[in-house]
Amino acid sequence: MNNMTPLTAGMDIGGTNSVIGLVNRKGYILKETRIKTTDYPEFIDFANKVKRVITKLMSQIDGQVALKGIGIGAPDGNYYTGTISHAPNLPWQGTVPINEVFEKILKVPAFLTNDANAAAIGELLFGKGKKKKHFIVITLGTGLGSGIVVDGDVLYGHTGVAGELGHITVDPDGRECSCGRKGCLESYVSATGLCRTFSELLGVHTSDSDLRSRAYNKLSSAVIFEAAQKGDAIALEAFDITAKRLALALSNAVVVLNPEAIFLFGGLAKAGGLILKPTRKYFKNYLWKLFEGSVTISLSGLQDTNAAVLGSSALAWKELEKNGSL
């Protein structure tokens, strides 16, 4: 038993696909596969499929390995309760006891959190956060998620839903948000937010843009990025406005949380010169002098890896170490 290499499974549950990987303590993904979440309208069937997948992946690895636990990242995954409740993008109704079911089926400890928190733990164990105790990971995708690390662990808060930076109200009379309120940060700073800003700017300006011939629902951050690369002035302005909004939110997060680093992650973050560079410029202008030089903004260290699997497996490693189970 002692010669077996310990592994954890990392699983990212998505609305369409779920990815499962087997990961060692150094953050190396030994095996990985994906299944279609929508093929399993019943959660128990999904869980049994996951078990079969893990068993198969384990058998494909040369040498002796032992599964120590499973970490799961999922939209609205709650760390404390180990459940997902009424997640709008998942096929399962009501409250799903994720941890309970997986522990019963897999006979190892299961740990759950939301995807942004998983990204933060991935950064902590396997990315640029290895030697850091206070940092923030911002995930820029369809929405804006965040995972906050305080004193070397994720800030979960009283009910397990801390770190929702995307739902800071930046303008109480602003854009409608999917959460039912108005003016949330993610309605401005996200792939969707970028499209909304771009569309508004088409109304503001009279200048030409190739994208004037494209319908709103055919816009994406990718096509706006492409246009900006070609010098489209409106696309460039949309990126600039997005970066400025992000910078202000980050400078506000800094005076509250005093982190030593902020890591940007996700599709939109990759638009390097168009997001990272202006964000840094505006951030420098906004930041209070007291914090000058104490905090950096950079791309996530997991940017080009399968961060979702790494993050959720890192959750399992982190918790097993906390519990002294290794």
Next chain:
Amino acid sequence: MNNMTPLTAGMDIGGTNSVIGLVNRKGYILKETRIKTTDYPEFIDFANKVKRVITKLMSQIDGQVALKGIGIGAPDGNYYTGTISHAPNLPWQGTVPINEVFEKILKVPAFLTNDANAAAIGELLFGKGKKKKHFIVITLGTGLGSGIVVDGDVLYGHTGVAGELGHITVDPDGRECSCGRKGCLESYVSATGLCRTFSELLGVHTSDSDLRSRAYNKLSSAVIFEAAQKGDAIALEAFDITAKRLALALSNAVVVLNPEAIFLFGGLAKAGGLILKPTRKYFKNYLWKLFEGSVTISLSGLQDTNAAVLGSSALAWKELEKNGSL
């Protein structure tokens, strides 16, 4: 030695006066006195005076007591370094090694933090935060300070200056702030902020107000409170605007920190019906449904005590317990 009652000293260093008290583990202040900070242009003379004061207070207590440590709350006091640097309101120049000097003179461990953090630790050990692990204390005085408790301890951050909620930028083009930037929360929500709002409203409205005959620099939160109590419409509106701004900032803090309670402390917080009540009303409107029912806003449990002494002594108790020194 074992029959001696252990005590800690709590000291609040203020620009004009400093208060020193001897406090037992239950949060009972056995003795207390104040000295004039401005009488001691040299810090070493101040520290020696504090030593004489503590020795005298100890001798006045019936029974055997032992001083275990000293906790110090001071503007800009840094928890990590144990120093105060260039505090604009204190008589001492440069960087003052507070902890080092007191440990040498008093021969007990010394602990330093800023006044808002001290208030939060006071709440944690002796106030309404006793059984809570996640909460925020907002101090409403000349400025707006905050102390954030996460997982049962104060959030100090990377360089010891976390929790500066008063310097969140709520309007990048807004009011000038003493920090050199624009639109900080405390330039709207504080005793000073209330006066600024009131003065602006005198320009906006044409309605009568007894305070139209009073110069700007004779305004105070107290006179505006008095006017509001008498039904002055402009004073009432100034309070309402202040509460609304506070509520928005608190609802934003909640989505980031997910606390179970927010405690308001200080002179302005006492204007109960004019601050607490409308703040709760607006907060309810602003708050994201995900957090509904998970967080309360109330007055600090230390509101009518000498919270500054209790808070700084609580810091000493907390740290001595962390270090296992008791």
